[in-house]
Amino acid sequence: MSQLENALRYLRRWQSPEAQALADSVAKVTPGGPIPEELRISLAGAKQRMPVSPVLDENLGMLHLILGPSQDVIFRTFEIGATPHRSALLFLDNLVKKELIMGLLETVVVRLRSESLPSQGEQLQRYLEQRALTNHEVNPNTNLGKVVEAALSGDSILLVEGMAAGLGVSTRGWEHRQPEEPLGEPVVRGPKEGFTETLAVNLALIRRRLKDERLRVERRRIGTHSGTDVVIVHIAGLALPEVVAEVGHRLDRIQIDGILESGYIEELIEDNPYSPFPQVRATERPDVAAAELLSGRVAVLTDGTPHVLCMPTTFAAAMQAAEDYYQRWPMASFLRMLRYLFLLIALLGPSTYIAMTTYHHEMVPTSLLVGLMAAREGVPFPALLEALMMEFSFEALREAGVRLPKPVGQSVSIVGALVIGEAAVRAGLVSPVMVIVVSITAISSFVIPVFSMALAIRLLRFGMMLLAGTLGFYGLTLGLMALGIHLASLRSFGVPYLSPIMPPTAADMKDLMIRVPRWAMRRRPQEVPTGDRVRQRKRAWPHPPEKGGGA
Amino acid sequence: MNQRIRISGGLYAATLTCYLHTVPLLFVHAPVIEKARWGAWLSVLLSGVVSSLVGLLIGWICLQFKQQSAVQAARSALGRFAGGIVGLVYALYPVWVASLVLRDVQEFATLILLPGTPGLFATLVLALVVLYAVWNGVEPIVRLAFPSLVLTVGACLILPVVLVREFSLLQVEPIFLRGYLPIFEASVSTAPFFGEIVMIFTLVPLLSRPKEVYRWTAAGAMGTALILAEVVLITLLVLGPILPTRLLFPSYDVLQQISLAEIIERIEMFFVIIWLSTMFLKLALYVYAASEAATDALGLKSHRLPAVVVLALAVALTRTWPGVIPLVAEAGTPEHLVTHTSWQGTILLLFLIAALVLRARAKRRVAAHG
Numbered sequence: 001m002s003q004l005e006n007a008l009r010y011l012r013r014w015q016s017p018e019a020q021a022l023a024d025s026v027a028k029v030t031p032g033g034p035i036p037e038e039l040r041i042s043l044a045g046a047k048q049r050m051p052v053s054p055v056l057d058e059n060l061g062m063l064h065l066i067l068g069p070s071q072d073v074i075f076r077t078f079e080i081g082a083t084p085h086r087s088a089l090l091f092l093d094n095l096v097k098k099e100l101i102m103g104l105l106e107t108v109v110v111r112l113r114s115e116s117l118p119s120q121g122e123q124l125q126r127y128l129e130q131r132a133l134t135n136h137e138v139n140p141n142t143n144l145g146k147v148v149e150a151a152l153s154g155d156s157i158l159l160v161e162g163m164a165a166g167l168g169v170s171t172r173g174w175e176h177r178q179p180e181e182p183l184g185e186p187v188v189r190g191p192k193e194g195f196t197e198t199l200a201v202n203l204a205l206i207r208r209r210l211k212d213e214r215l216r217v218e219r220r221r222i223g224t225h226s227g228t229d230v231v232i233v234h235i236a237g238l239a240l241p242e243v244v245a246e247v248g249h250r251l252d253r254i255q256i257d258g259i260l261e262s263g264y265i266e267e268l269i270e271d272n273p274y275s276p277f278p279q280v281r282a283t284e285r286p287d288v289a290a291a292e293l294l295s296g297r298v299a300v301l302t303d304g305t306p307h308v309l310c311m312p313t314t315f316a317a318a319m320q321a322a323e324d325y326y327q328r329w330p331m332a333s334f335l336r337m338l339r340y341l342f343l344l345i346a347l348l349g350p351s352t353y354i355a356m357t358t359y360h361h362e363m364v365p366t367s368l369l370v371g372l373m374a375a376r377e378g379v380p381f382p383a384l385l386e387a388l389m390m391e392f393s394f395e396a397l398r399e400a401g402v403r404l405p406k407p408v409g410q411s412v413s414i415v416g417a418l419v420i421g422e423a424a425v426r427a428g429l430v431s432p433v434m435v436i437v438v439s440i441t442a443i444s445s446f447v448i449p450v451f452s453m454a455l456a457i458r459l460l461r462f463g464m465m466l467l468a469g470t471l472g473f474y475g476l477t478l479g480l481m482a483l484g485i486h487l488a489s490l491r492s493f494g495v496p497y498l499s500p501i502m503p504p505t506a507a508d509m510k511d512l513m514i515r516v517p518r519w520a521m522r523r524r525p526q527e528v529p530t531g532d533r534v535r536q537r538k539r540a541w542p543h544p545p546e547k548g549g550g551a
Numbered sequence: 552m553n554q555r556i557r558i559s560g561g562l563y564a565a566t567l568t569c570y571l572h573t574v575p576l577l578f579v580h581a582p583v584i585e586k587a588r589w590g591a592w593l594s595v596l597l598s599g600v601v602s603s604l605v606g607l608l609i610g611w612i613c614l615q616f617k618q619q620s621a622v623q624a625a626r627s628a629l630g631r632f633a634g635g636i637v638g639l640v641y642a643l644y645p646v647w648v649a650s651l652v653l654r655d656v657q658e659f660a661t662l663i664l665l666p667g668t669p670g671l672f673a674t675l676v677l678a679l680v681v682l683y684a685v686w687n688g689v690e691p692i693v694r695l696a697f698p699s700l701v702l703t704v705g706a707c708l709i710l711p712v713v714l715v716r717e718f719s720l721l722q723v724e725p726i727f728l729r730g731y732l733p734i735f736e737a738s739v740s741t742a743p744f745f746g747e748i749v750m751i752f753t754l755v756p757l758l759s760r761p762k763e764v765y766r767w768t769a770a771g772a773m774g775t776a777l778i779l780a781e782v783v784l785i786t787l788l789v790l791g792p793i794l795p796t797r798l799l800f801p802s803y804d805v806l807q808q809i810s811l812a813e814i815i816e817r818i819e820m821f822f823v824i825i826w827l828s829t830m831f832l833k834l835a836l837y838v839y840a841a842s843e844a845a846t847d848a849l850g851l852k853s854h855r856l857p858a859v860v861v862l863a864l865a866v867a868l869t870r871t872w873p874g875v876i877p878l879v880a881e882a883g884t885p886e887h888l889v890t891h892t893s894w895q896g897t898i899l900l901l902f903l904i905a906a907l908v909l910r911a912r913a914k915r916r917v918a919a920h921g
Binding site for chain 2: 359360362363364365471472473474475476477478480481482484485486488489496498501502503504
């Protein structure tokens with residue numbers, strides 16, 4: 001009997017108007033002829049409502065129709081038990097570990113060869129689950145939708161004649177990258193491993209750091225075509241249940257064909273979709289994710305990407321690097337203050353230069369002004385145009401540097417540096433001072449630890465330049481005010497984005513510009529809604545042993 | 552509208568100080584120094600005390616409103632029509648002041664910062680940013696007041712240090728050289744500026760702890776007085792008692808004197824940026840207050856459209872005001888005093904009546920329930 005006839009029998013057995021309509025469509029297909037894609041799509045759309053049949057051939061017929069003629073879909077049929085039960089194993093060739101498949105087949109075909117298996121479907125299922133299969137994870141799937149989902153995730157599905165369920169056996173295994181130092185967040189002192197593209201590995205990296213039974217993992221599958229596994233991770237008792245529920249609610253709201261990177265999710269769950277500022281923190285570092293979880297935040301891990309999202313987040317969090325907490329606190333504080341200073345330069349450097357040279361000459365000391373004007377004497381463009389040319393060229397170079405293959409990228413960098421730094425100045429297109437300003441600005445933008453924040457600042461810099469070029473410091477002030485209003489109105493999962501500055505929270509200032517010693521951070525930040533404020537015991541500061549005690 | 556938004560006492564006081572001190576920073580010198588000379592700073596402090604007392608009265612009125620907005624309370628006390636009229640009277644005052652503030656900024660920008668730039672262009676750009684702020688609600692405006700105040704206080708702390716070389720102590724005269732009366736007269740001339748404390752009718756209902764209104768109102772008003780007193784005193788010490796009464800913007804002239812160790816000089820623009828930020832906040836708050844009052848008075852749902860109308864009206868009004876010289880000459884004159892204080896007094900009186908009606912009604916209700 002052909003697969004088409006088996007499928008037809010299945011649909012006729014499944015008593016529902018939907019099944020009857022589908023059966024009519026299947027009946028129209030010429031035996032041996034091509035099966036229309038529309039029919040396959042209709043069948044796939046109804047798969048979640050299709051129960052697994054106790055007749056093996058019917059199941060196989062339906063699964064063949066739903067999965068289509070794909071080369072990597074394997075149906076291995078065999079018999080199990082002393083009174084042979086016809087069986088089949090469904091798996092996807094490249095998503096499974098071959099050794100596990102071999103082991104599974106050995107278990108069910110060889111070891112059960114002389115066993116008399118129960119004839120009743122439910123008893124047979126219980127027998128296989130509890131007495132036969134030795135794999136670490138076995139999940140019964142009672143509808144064909146679940147069977148297909150499990151197979152597409154790398155599980156192997158054991159279907160047995162008489163059993164109205166497909167047993168999903170975990171045999172997942174594919175080529176994946178080992179944890180390496182994250183390129184986007186390198187540190188001198190600190191762990192050198194980063195998240196990978198495999199969800200299970202990423203979860204393990206967090207679990208290794210937080211050996212806490214209260215670490216909760218909630219799984220979701222998002223994307224009608226991609227079926228991407230997304231998990232919400234939080235520590236029960238630290239993260240507020242309302243925040244966790246809100247994250248879950250926002251994830252459940254997503255209706256999309258595919259999630260290929262956590263950036264998709266970020267854009268779909270943030271509070272203000274029009275803001276250039278990141279409202280959730282993306283990190284490649286397991287230690288950062290663990291620290292965020294310890295602060296009472298929630299992490300969202302997405303299969304297929306090393307970027308883990310942490311929420312809620314604030315502007316101040318984007319200025320904190322992982323290493324701040326591994327280096328000694330005076331140095332960490334110094335670096336943090338430096339970061340804020342360079343943030344201002346990254347945002348306002350060229351615009352301040354434009355405003356001063358175009359409108360407010362009186363601010364520049366006379367001797368410097370004479371030098372500046374002399375340098376700009378041969379430049380035919382106004383300062384605004386000069387700065388825009390330089391900034392656009394630099395942005396193009398930076399973008400090219402990212403996109404080009406590494407060896408070519410270096411050559412482009414050299415050419416770019418020569419063209420911009422030397423030839424443009426000699427040709428009189430730009431002044432040497434402008435080259436210095438743009439260079440300092442470029443360096444400044446790399447000082448910001450969170451890349452998406454640096455991107456936002458880079459973008460806003462152009463707006464500031466235009467304002468400074470048209471209205472000098474007056475325009476710059478208005479630009480800053482608009483930016484301030486925007487930032488003050490932003491929230492990340494209910495947390496004000498500018499906290500602890502706006503609204504001011506004195507207790508959280510100790511981890512803002514100055515990072516106080518670890519023993520002084522007794523409590524978790526107030527800006528994050530958390531169920532437990534206390535981070536460490538009282539009087540945690542280190543001291544030598546009391547007189548007469550200790551070594 | 553926005554009744555769920557709550558602000559802390561500290562932010563409330565910061566906002567009050569920000570919006571109250573910013574305009575007098577430019578214009579208060581001439582009237583007070585002309586009358587009280589070296590006692591001018593004392594007059595400003597005295598105004599702060601009086602302003603605090605008025606603020607306490609407003610606080611008491613707002614407490615009778617039980618966290619309703621003042622206009623909503625007026626509507627429930629006096630009826631929809633009469634309450635609506637009160638609301639519109641309250642809404643028109645910030646529109647008028649906002650137009651004056653827009654004109655002040657425009658004059659300062661076109662005279663000092665951007666000579667040759669069309670005033671209307673500078674005003675329209677400012678108005679657009681203010682509209683953006685108002686559309687985002689009162690919360691970001693109030694939040695932005697905190698860093699603005701921190702910068703202002705920082706500037707006040709730095710000013711004596713960087714100007715110490717310019718102090719001319721030989722000009723100093725006894726404070727009461729002309730007796731006590733000029734001090735009081737000068738204090739009265741600042742009433743239009745300090746009388747703007749009536750705008751806390753918009754802020755008090757937002758307080759997270761309404762009972763703290765007295766403490767924070769006094770703090771905000773006295774903070775304003777301290778800032779202005781310091782600036783007036785520094786102006787006197789640098790320019791003496793004659794020159795500030797003849798200059799357009801004495802504070803700016805004082806800032807231009809900064810020269811410390813021949814490195815820290817020509818930094819007046821940084822102070823101007825801080826001042827501009829407080830002017831912006833004042834404008835945003837007033838436009839918000841006017842649009843909120845209009846929304847409540849007319850029973851509308853959103854304050855966004857009224858905000859556009861309010862701002863358009865304020866910009867249009869700027870075209871009718873005179874230029875900078877009459878503007879400076881006008882400060883402290885009896886006309887200036889009467890126009891401002893009568894409007895402020897009317898608002899205070901109308902809301903006081905509403906509060907008394909509500910109070911009497913509440914007492915009757917208690918008596919009826921035994």
